[in-house]
Amino acid sequence: MDALLEVRDVTKSFGAVAAVQGVSFALHAGEAHALVGENGAGKSTIVKMLAGVHRPDTGTLAVDGAEVDFAGPADAKAAGIAVIYQEPTLFPDLSVAENIAMGNQPLTRLRQIDRRAMNANAERLFTRLGVRIDPARPARGLSIADQQLVEIAKALSSEARVLVMDEPTAALSGVEVDRLFAVTRALRDEGAAIMFISHRFEEITALCQRVTIMRDGRHVCTEPVADLTVDDMIRRMVGRDLSALYPKQEATIGETVLEVEGLSREGVFRDVSFTVRAGEIVALAGLVGAGRSEVMQAVFGVDRYDSGSVRFLGRKLKPGSPRAAMAAGMGLVPEDRRQQGLVMELSIERNVTLPRSRALAKLGLLFGGVERREAASWTQQLQTRLGRLSDPVGTLSGGNQQKVVLAKWLATGPRLLIVDEPTRGIDVGTKAEVHRLLSTLAARGLAVVMVSSELPEVLGMADRIVVLREGHVAAQLTRAEATEESVMYAAMGQPS
Amino acid sequence: MSEVRRRLASWDSIIIALTVLVLVVASVGVPNFGTSRNFTFLVLDLMPIVLVALPMTFIIVTGEIDLSVASTLGLTSSLMGWFWNNGLSIETIIPLCVLVGAMLGAFNGFLVTGLGLPSLAVTIGTLALYRGLAFVVLGDGAVADFPWNYTGWVTGTIGGGAVPNVLILIVALALIFGVVLHATPFGRSLYAIGANAQAAHFSGIRVARTKFWLYVASGAIAGLVGVLWTLRYSSARADNGSGLELAVVAAVLLGGVSIFGGRGTLPGVLAGVVLLAALQNALRLQDVSGQALNIVTGALLVLSVLLPNVASSIRATWHRRRLRQAAAS
Known part of the structure; x- marks a missing residue:
């Protein structure tokens, strides 16, 4: 078989993190090829290398058997590779035809843009795809599905032969998915190679001939889809040894601290209910985009919700007010440390005491180094490695920054701590420290909600797991019931 | 390395030193600069700038700006004249003018925080709007017959000495x-808002509400300065204080407040105001022309923005070099 595109033993690292290690596979003409793996398995990095955004550290890409080296997206495009992203990036104020012709506009003899040729070309492409979109209308206001079709038309107009589709169906309705698949099948049968990334197995079995499975940046296998059951695929995606240590301590489960009832927000999450009790670690699991962070941000009040209620120690919490949540005894260690967790330019001590400065003030004034004493005590307890407390917090390493965020919220003496991806982007040693800390705190009676995309972390730390899928609670599992497979099944919408 | 960095980073300490230097040199070298009479004039001249600069510092620290202050001043001055002509007592007029200023500021604050409009655009708009209204209220005329005991207090000194009452x-x-x-939690929150409004929000700081009250404060102070200005010159006019906003913003930036928010100190700003005023005063005593004064002010402002940037790019170069050395070894 002739390989249209080959990925040969590529490796890509970001800092100390190896995102992709020694991955090889080939895409053939007339083939739809699925790429699957957990969050963080390295799929996106592969896509970005194919798109010319990242360059492999080692290994090569080959088109038609010849090695290529993409200096940028333009090179990838010239080699005939087009990428359709989950959220297309059209120019909203240009017409559909202009978007398709972008960078490649037909010219009249006077070197003016030939609008008529441009529109006719777009019309021809849409006919070929069998869809009806007015080429003259502006791209603004097109549905996501239509925007993707415009992107596909754009790919066709540049004579792309490899179409990489990065979770194209995530935001589509059933009918739209069917239409996208019809178009994709037609292109495949015309001899294009399709790389299809999706978390939905029914789509993979419906569309693809072969599947490549990745795990932790490594290539697990490439096999015909027909030879694998969904079970096989999931096992291979998650199948890793649970050797990493999660120091789970036994805690006495106490009174109910948080009750979330029917929480909904239009288009983000719907009818989410769960409870958290003192001493309990509840994990919110699910795929990226399942609405986990959004739910917890609404609970804490930094975001709004449309309906439902949040009760804290039996009392209804004022919606949309982080201050009320804090006063009640809640803390949130957010997902995005740099943008939400810390004020990078401010000193370590100011960051630690930011939510608490009111309580530290005497007669409304902050004098005599109360902030420094407070910050020193908490950063020492968490064994934060730092120079001076007056240094900007941005000078610390990621792990120590995370400790500052934890110190900041622990200093408020919370009854419930929400931690969103508490160990993302921090080194293994600090990771274990954070796990130990959360465990100890729970054993002392703190209620913890942990949002995490790392299954071992979820399984190792949680007493209970609430699995979200597409904005609603797909399953609630006890520690005993939870396995990597059962959580993944629930997260991906497969019956277990 | 870190010592140099620390010094470069605290621009406000440089500006304070520079201000002291200018004051000393001018006292020694410029005839009449050090006299008590000149001191009184210096204080009266910098009064509107320094007062308006106080809330302006707060606003710029949060990453916003208020360019409507001079027009607020003009409008309250006009209203003061109009109220006086309509027979209100001066004791009623003064608090009323401060209140009107606060309301004008609240309107700015509503547009910026309630509707989420950019403060630069909003306050350029109200700069024109409030000045226009000032002319509607009083036209081109002036009202001058304010009671002597009030105008005299503003221009007078304590016990007839060198220290002006307004000081x-x-x-x-x-x-x-x-x-x-x-030294208050409120002040801490301003820096957090200016440096990272989202993180401030996540820390329970009420970002919009805080900014709203800053605009109210800015308007109230501008209203108060409108009153003081009117009494000082004994003249309520619609064009009082024209262009003052630029002098204020210049002084605040010169004082080391970052236009992007999150950085700056009030002592730095006070030094910035005094530096600008003292320099202008000294040059004027030396019979330097008005245009030349503007050139000096403008150059100082550009330098104040330029120097911290130069300093930080030097820092970045050092940092890169250090990383390369670390990688090489």
Whole structure:
């Protein structure tokens, strides 16, 4: 078989993190090829290398058997590779035809843009795809599905032969998915190679001939889809040894601290209910985009919700007010440390005491180094490695920054701590420290909600797991019931 | 390395040193600069700038701006004349003008925080709007017959000595604003808002509400300065204080407040105001022309923005070099 595109033993690292290690596979003409793996398995990095955004550290890409080296997206495009992203990036104020012709506009003899040729070309492409979109209308206001079709038309107009589709169906309705698949099948049968990334197995079995499975940046296998059951695929995606240590301590489960009832927000999450009790670690699991962070941000009040209620120690919490949540005894260690967790330019001590400065003030004034004493005590307890407390917090390493965020919220003496991806982007040693800390705190009676995309972390730390899928609670599992497979099944919408 | 960095980073300490230097050199080298009479004039001249600069510092620290202050001043001055012509007592007029200023500020605050409009655009708009209204109220005329005991207090000195009465007001307000900015939870929250509004929000700080009240404060102080300005020149006019906003913003930036928010100190700003005023005063005593004064002011402002940037790019180069050395070894 002739390989249209080959990925040969590529490796890509970001800092100390190896995102992709020694991955090889080939895409053939007339083939739809699925790429699957957990969050963080390295799929996106592969896509970005194919798109010319990242360059492999080692290994090569080959088109038609010849090695290529993409200096940028333009090179990838010239080699005939087009990428359709989950959220297309059209120019909203240009017409559909202009978007398709972008960078490649037909010219009249006077070197003016030939609008008529441009529109006719777009019309021809849409006919070929069998869809009806007015080429003259502006791209603004097109549905996501239509925007993707415009992107596909754009790919066709540049004579792309490899179409990489990065979770194209995530935001589509059933009918739209069917239409996208019809178009994709037609292109495949015309001899294009399709790389299809999706978390939905029914789509993979419906569309693809072969599947490549990745795990932790490594290539697990490439096999015909027909030879694998969904079970096989999931096992291979998650199948890793649970050797990493999660120091789970036994805690006495106490009174109910948080009750979330029917929480909904239009288009983000719907009818989410769960409870958290003192001493309990509840994990919110699910795929990226399942609405986990959004739910917890609404609970804490930094975001709004449309309906439902949040009760804290039996009392209804004022919606949309982080201050009320804090006063009640809640803390949130957010997902995005740099943008939400810390004020990078401010000193370590100011960051630690930011939510608490009111309580530290005497007669409304902050004098005599109360902030420094407070910050020193908490950063020492968490064994934060730092120079001076007056240094900007941005000078610390990621792990120590995370400790500052934890110190900041622990200093408020919370009854419930929400931690969103508490160990993302921090080194293994600090990771274990954070796990130990959360465990100890729970054993002392703190209620913890942990949002995490790392299954071992979820399984190792949680007493209970609430699995979200597409904005609603797909399953609630006890520690005993939870396995990597059962959580993944629930997260991906497969019956277990 | 870190010592140099620390020094470069605290621009406000440089500006304070520079201000002291200018004051000393001018006292020694410029005839009449050090006289008590000149001191009185110097204080009266910098009064409107320094007072308006206090809330302006707060606003710029949060990453916003208020360019409508001079027009607020003009409108309250016009209203003061109009109220006086309509027979209100001066004791009623003064608080009323401060209140009107606060309301004009609240309108700015509503547009910026309630509707989420950019403060630069909003306050350029109200700069024109409020000045226009000032002319509607009073036209081209002036009202001059304010009671002598009030106008005399503003221009007078304590016990007929060298210390102007208004200096008490300036010192009192500067102390209040300085303590609030540097030693209260509210002040801490302003820096957090300016440096990262999202993180501030996640820390339970009420970002919009805080900014709203800053605009109210800015308007109220501008209203108060409208009153003081009117009494000082004994003249309520619609064009009072034209262009003052630029002098204020210049002084605040010169004082080391970052236009992007999150950085700056009130002592730095006070030094910036004094530096600008003293320099202008000294040059004027030397018979330097008005245009030349503008050139000096403008150059100082550009330098104040340029130097911290140069300093930080030097820092970045050092940092890169250090990383390369670390990688090589």
